[in-house]
Amino acid sequence: MMPTRLQDGLSVSLIQWMRTACADETRSVTVRISESESMPQIEQLLKNAGMVDIVPLTMTSLRGTVTADDLSRVARCLGVCSVTASRGE
Numbered sequence: 001m002m003p004t005r006l007q008d009g010l011s012v013s014l015i016q017w018m019r020t021a022c023a024d025e026t027r028s029v030t031v032r033i034s035e036s037e038s039m040p041q042i043e044q045l046l047k048n049a050g051m052v053d054i055v056p057l058t059m060t061s062l063r064g065t066v067t068a069d070d071l072s073r074v075a076r077c078l079g080v081c082s083v084t085a086s087r088g089e
Helices: 012-020 039-049 068-075
Strands: 026-033 052-058 061-067 080-085
Touching: 012 026, 012 068, 012 080, 026 039, 026 068, 039 052, 039 061, 039 068, 061 068, 068 080
Parallel strands: none
Antiparallel strands: 026 061, 026 080, 052 061
16 A cells, blocks of 8 residues: 655655656646635646646546656646545556
């Protein structure tokens, strides 16, 4: 069982992946955002940070694909509360 604790908004399993992944390797992640933020605005920020294939899941979460390099930029986007590996990852 992988740890699910968050460190700087990233799950431990994603931090471990980010440190060992190849430059072109991608991962599906779920991003939880603040309830006070605008979903379209956050989606644009995440795209600018390098996230692709963005799909809204709920009013406060999205799923998308990132590279290891883009993961830290996504986690630091305004309004992002946490980033975890999507189910099945």
